[in-house]
Amino acid sequence: MIEITNVSKTFGGNKKAVDNISLVIPDGEIVGFLGPNGAGKTTTLKMITGILECDSGSIKINGIDIAKEPIKAKKQFGFVPDNPDMFLRLKGIEYLNFMADVYEVAEEDRKPRIDNLAKRFGMVDALFDEIQSYSHGMRQKIVLMGALIHEPSVWILDEPMTGLDPKSSFILKEMMKEHVSQNKTLFFSTHVLEVAEKICSKVAIINKGKILFYGSIEDMRQHFKDDESLENMFLELVENEYDA
């Protein structure tokens, strides 16, 4: 579970990137995080994962405050950032083993987990190459594998589908469903509304640092009293905000 309570963040000047938001991401549900570019999605995810400190408010992951017990809190989640270009000169296998060291995965668990993830994502043949020889999608996959190697109960994914081929994208969606079926937590941002519509049980829509809507897509339909597509509802919400 992720609990975000009255969190704000300001960069320089007065413009608030995130403005007093509160969200509870419960266990057992896939929660999508939607919003136009520059709405505050990545800033929020960065505060949840401890990359940024919040100016006010608190964030708890499985009940552990990220500001007060950062290391214990960070062990709870696996995070996939939006840009997978990291550790490019390590080999895939070296990166995974590094992440296993970081998350203190037992030696005997490593091989089966890496084999399993590599098989599912079709990365078996690429593990012994340097990451910089990978395509964008392969880099995305290796970062995903690194984030999942300690089998975290909370997944936080920033645009995880970007660059994935249809098969890998399908497998990831299946894995996301499996994950929440074990009553675990999943919070991910996306631009692809079809994906959100298909797999999310709840969506949070953010714009200009404020949460405009948080609930199930059904709730949203009722809110709009119409059988509209998520895309239309999203545009309506965000555009009203733009006009305001």
Place this chain on the structure above:
Amino acid sequence: MNMMLKLTKVLLKTNIKLDKKTIGLGLIIALSMIPLMTIIWGIVWGAYDAMASIGQQGLILWLAVSMVSLITFIFGIFYIMGVFFYSNDIEILLPLPLKPWQILGAKFVTVLVYEYVTQLVFFLPVLAAYGIKEKANATYIVFGLIVYFILPIVPLVFASIINIFVMRSFRFVKNKDRMKTISGIVALIIAIGFNILIQSLTQSQNTPEDIMRFVEQGNNSILGKIQDIFVVNRFMTIALANYRDFIYSVGNMLLAIVGVGLFLVLFLYLGEKLYLKSVVGLTEASSRRAKTAKGNLYKRSSHLFAFIMKELKLLFRTPVYFLNCVLMNFLWPIFILIPIFTRGEVIGELRSAILHLNSPNALRFAVAGVASAAVFISGTNMISSTAISREGKNLYVSKYLPVDHKTIINAKVISGIFMGIVGIVVGITVVWILFSLPLYMALMALLISLPCAVFINYLGILLDLKFPKLNWDNEQKAVKQNLNGVLIMFISMALGFLNFLPILLLNLSFKETFFGLFAFYILADILIYKIVTHYGIRWFQQLQ
């Protein structure tokens, strides 16, 4: 042709930016070249009188033209590799409706411009000193200028053709990283070789016999071959040396120009046929799709060890870091050894000096000297002083991993200390073997070096934590254009001087010097560690 000229203009504009920073940097480089230019000037000035006395001063021009061709050829190999094959604009240029020879021609001109700049250092002093000695007329000046501009073309054509064939033939070379590292090392070896050559030249007496001997040796060696290979050089040299015989001189110059033109046409023709095939498919790294690797792949390590290994792997595998941070550790001993090997008698002198080290007076200076060397080697490798900067835009990754920030910072410093100590051990071993240094002295040298290396590395990372350069688009900028690295280099030089100060001011004995310095650096280490773990970590957390 029109298209080639347009492309040339664009390439020159994008490659050569004339802003304040570049001009400033250019001025610094120019100033640092003055000593070398003075040496070259001096050699020509001295040799001219000697050679003129036997009426053979033209040999100086022959020698200079050959040497400059060789230098152009060697630098050209690397310039061309970078510009023709590893430059980022290739992916943009290839899809455009341009003919290969147009791309090649434009790129060739940009390399030529670099060579003209290089010639300012190596060739201009020769032409100028020779001309002044000759009290030369306008013909010499005009022909000198023509030679200046056409001389590098033929060696560059050779370098280009070799590159194109190599790139076509060897697939492994297409691994950009490996090639950058190899070419960097080769360039360093050439620089060192050149240094030795210059040193041995400056030590000769500049008598006609010396020079004749050099030329005769040259006839049978590289220089003689150069004259055979770059055939047009002969016409240029004759035209320039016989400028007073106008008709003869003009005739030779015309032959030279026509010859250079023919080489250019040949190059563009071959380029049109071969360039595309050699450039297509270049990638950052070739993948091997290997399925096995040595050792236990799944071995578990502590956070600290995992981060140290990560740092070291990135240092060794990133060409820019390898050349500037790793290789640097081993270069200082080599640079120190060059004068020793070019003048054999120095070894004997130093050996007897070291035997006299048993005198307490010499020993205390030796201790301070070793401490200074340790500080200097650890300071100049820049590993710790650029450790945070090297993370660049990926700094955020360290923040979401469940690892204590203190561990991350310590891992960075320890990899710096480790490499520094390896460098120091190599240095001490060389001195130990070459000069029969007593073992206890070698051990003492190592002992005093350790706290020095620790101090300068923590100081380096403290600087980089406070003023990191995180916003860069290529790794070069993280290390080579990082003021923290330069600053720590100056600090280490100042410290090197300060190490001697107490001996001079307080007239300390050998024991006092050794234990004094040792205690000082241990205390300084504790203090700086406290500062880094207190303020440094706070700064790290604030970095975004």
